[in-house]
Amino acid sequence: VVDRMLPGLSGVDLCRAYRATGGSAPLLFLTARDTTADVVEGLDAGADDYLVKPFAFVELCARVRTLLRRSPGPTGARLATGPLVLDPAEHRAWCDGVELELTAKELELLHLLMKRSGSIVTRDALAGRLWDLETEPASNALEVHVSSLRRKLGDHGTLVRTVRGIGYTLREAPR
Template sequence: MRILLVEDDSALCLGIGRAFEREGWRVDVLGDGQQAMAEGLAVPYDVAVLDLGLPRRDGMEVLRHWRGRGARLPVLLLTARDDLSDRVQGLDAGADDYLVKPFDVPELVARVRALKRRADGRIDEVLAVGELTLDVAHRELTFRGERVRMSPREIALTQLLMQRVGRVVPKESIVGTLSSWESDFSENSVEVYVHRLRKRFAELGVVIKTVRGFGYVMEPAAPGEPAA
């Protein structure tokens, strides 16, 4: 997948770019709206991630320019503006999704993946382990139809484990997936998050087992099996 990232914050670009590259995606980065106006029409990108606060031309101008010339690529807006009117304005201008800063990188990656699936006409992915179900596109975890409230990072870790249910997920993979540009996500942090999930899943029929020296594996709990 080829992505256009239009963002003038170099540190933010670095973090997002690394996360996208870990997914195996090709990323082209532009730092101002004037360049983006032409580039978004000249290259067949799969998804554009577009900041609103850009130099020369703001993101809203860029989006309207693209849509006015028939560009149909999915667009996810990034912005520090959290007002409802700003969100509505962006969606009315032709955006497909909207993410307010600050955000967690795993959520951005998941939203981009969902936009590509939607553009391809694919059904949103649903993962299940026992009676625990994760709607990947909507980032919603449920147990027997009831929503399980979790932080974006907890959802991202749960998704990673559910995608490889019954198989070991190395600690290094978890660190790489959950790291952001703001701070390092260490192996110690992984242990903290796994401990939290174990406690939350204790009554939901799912266990997370430690494979010493390697990582973790998620499985449906056997009758009478402890969660830890």
């Protein structure tokens, strides 16, 4: 949580410098500067969210929880769920020890599902991570990527389960 108006330093400059050095932790600006130009400048500098004072404390807590939930966590940590193993740092995934040939979107989709294995990941959460705000994916783009991922998982494609009207979940073992 960073204020835009720091003593002797601009929060925007701090944010830019942090991102320029490869910093990837979520950043939220908490500030009294409330014009659209201020918000856009803060977000363009690398902030993940922007909250204007005065604010409700419960809203700040909810925004921090959301940022932490979306945070990728340590990039070097391998993830394993059932027969699946994913190495985010290497951009590689395996199923039953056999390396999968996944596109970047399929790999990211698998990563998002594996991070929340056993939990439902909403369509909006997946789309928000797979496509940036300026990209308008086709209405069925997510379904196409899920279908392709399932096909590439072969017999283990049933691990990716559709939760109708909500999103998807990754199970540890097929039923």
